[in-house]
Amino acid sequence: MNCLLFTWRKGDGKLKIHEVRKQLTTPLGAPAYPWGPYNFRNREYLNILYRTDMEALRRVVPEPLAIDEPLVKFEVMYMPDAPGLGAYTEAGQVIPVSFNGEKGEYLHAMYVDNHPAIAVGREVSAYPKKLGAPRLYIDSDTLVGTLDYGSLRVATATMGYKHQPMDLALARQELSQPTFMLKIVPNTDGSQKVCQLMRTQINNPTIHGAWTAPARLQLFAHALAPMADLPVLEVISASHIITDLTLSKPDVIYDYLAEH
Template sequence: MLIEDVKKQMTTPLGAPAYPKGPYFFHNREYLNIVYRTDLDSLRKIVPEPLEIEEPLVKFEVMYMPDVTGLGAYTECGQVIPVSFNGEKGEYLHAMYVDNHPAIAVGREASAYPKKLGAPKLFIDSDTLVGTLDYGSLRVANATMGFKHEPLDIRIAREELTRPTFMLKIVPDFNGKQKVCELVKTEISDLTIHGAWTGPARLQLFEHVLAPMADLPVREIVHASHILTDLILAAPSVVYDYLAEEKAAAGVKR
């Protein structure tokens, strides 16, 4: 393969890339969101500066995506924390567990999604919407919500899903130091909501050293939603460079 052809590639291996070039369209993406109150001190240990914590809240989310352009079908589960940055309110995406390798690879390489391999599920059990997360053979989370108990105002559902999302982009260098360490922001675009509901919900988190969701313990359930959508994820932009001073000192241009 010629040098110019190598420079056109987005990922490896060259003969069978881990994921295709986007954009990625999500059809019939289904959310189970449970917002809960947690311990403020626990949040302070994990939310990176310069983000500021708004309230001691966490959103536990499970997303089933049956039709994603180029990536297939998969499920994600994660924790999202309400924050602000320079006065702008948004959410910090703390951790995600995903059952699809292309989605993990493109999320980490081409963007900044904090994805790890896990086994999340979203399904209906009789009259209950259920979200679970297993890490390896162990259960990490059980979430339950009454199935379509009450309609949720579409405006509220849209506000839930379109808040700016902040993430950390960290790429190591070969010398063991950070090559990239940035705070980035992204947002959902072209959102269509097909239905939205709320209802009673419960959430159990179980201790696991490599999937430490329980480090943000559940103290009180605040809100739950079940939302069906089509959407596109916008490309992220850098809002803060943690290595800016080192780069300036070394005369490195971004």
């Protein structure tokens, strides 16, 4: 579009071009989210690491990431206090990978019940967030994490509630793994405007408590929340962690649209 069409006279009461350039997101006057940093207090995790089918993993992990073992982590996170975003819950799948020899985790899919968290995660960063209905709660002596997509159950995770203390250094290490994400932004003609692999990392989380216990995980087939495409063959371990942390700004580590 010709930029001359946006040249307005001073004092005509309209929003000026330089003012538009200062806006973070739309709609103007009621942005979908505020600017960070995004600090989380008493963020609670239920993590279940499980073994899956290697061929299924190869179909969803993009190059140049490498898969070392056929493992997936199912996680449910309850964020009761996230200034600017509110209180919300996430659930998703994380895949252990490596990039140029550095071990980390690839965020495969995230389902979230909070619009500001979805919008800022996709627009500013590269978190693969969709709308879902996850929950994390205590049922008698069991920590339960569930994910519904629409009206249908997609995942049910159960873990004994605080059976055994977990080493806090191991809990901190689990949360501080480098994280890789795929950011894709299309042009209006359907071509790719942005196609990048990004890296971020949580630094120095404050661990308030961490536990381990027996755990089980069920995944149910769904066309638009296909978590069961990475089937549960064996549960390896589980953790329950409560922490304070701040999300770090991601960096671009690979540009798929550049010539290599």
